[in-house]
Amino acid sequence: MTNDILAEIAADLMEAEGKRQPVAPVRDRIASGSIEDAYRIQFINTERGLGAGRRLVGRKIGLTSAAVQKQLGVGQPDFGALFADMAFGDSEPVPMGRLIQPKIEAEIAFVLDRDLTAERLTFADIISATAYALPALEIVDSRIADWKIGILDTIADNASSGLFVLGSHPKRLGEFDPVLCGMVMERGGDQVSLGAGAACLGNPLNAVKWLAEKMVEVGTPLRAGDVVLSGALGPMVPAGVGDVFEARINGLGSVRAIFE
DSSP states (O other): OOHHHHHHHHHHHHHHHHHTOOBOOOGGGOTTOOHHHHHHHHHHHHHHHHHTTOOEEEEEEEOOSHHHHHHHTOSSOEEEEEEGGGEEETTOEEOGGGOSSOEEEEEEEEEESSOBOOSSOOHHHHHHHEEEEEEEEEEEOOSBGGGOOOHHHHHHTGGGOOEEEEOSOOBOGGGSOTTTOEEEEEETTEEEEEEEGGGTTTSHHHHHHHHHHHHHHTTOOBOTTOEEEEEESSOOEEOOTTOEEEEEETTTEEEEEEEO
8 A cells, every 4th residue: 555545544543533523444445454554554643643742651452352353353462552641540530522432441551661672572571571560441442433443443543542541559460460360340339340360361461472572573662661551351331421430450459530
């Protein structure tokens, strides 16, 4: 595909985000049908964000559920960029005006304290590079109308990223079990999602390892200080004005998102 066509699709997605008006699916416009071209669209908008003064603070991993991968016809996760202006703290009000059609899911966030630049990484590399973990809520959003997405749509659209909320009590990896930790998420005190660490590629650290190697492959390795949202521990649910969500992850603590 020509760079002009990819840039045009990227511009349409950026305009949709700015105007809070979703667009039709873009997959049919990616004539090659290739995941690589979908990532090229994503990277165009990442570079535009950096050029506009946004600060890159990490990456998110999506499609960590085997069921969702099967639904979209892929055999691996995807990733998107996290910018500082997407981040909110525990119980900090989240402005609905920043969002189009948000949904929310509970995750484990890992924060790195060293660069991960090797092409092949071991599990030990990931463990030793992790400074601490936090409970997190990812507020996913889509610039694609009615969430009618395929794999090319979500990758081009920054892996359907919206905003994210981080908890405030960091834990080292030895202080909780990332596989067996149970998660419950409530909306206004009513349970809306259940899960566990094992729902994320069998172990959230598997997702981090996949991402770290993928980012080396594409030439932008993970760096010290990066936040990695490792993937959903349970089903995502729609979010609306006035909603208050709280997720509790065994051994890791809790985090709340308050939608203005």
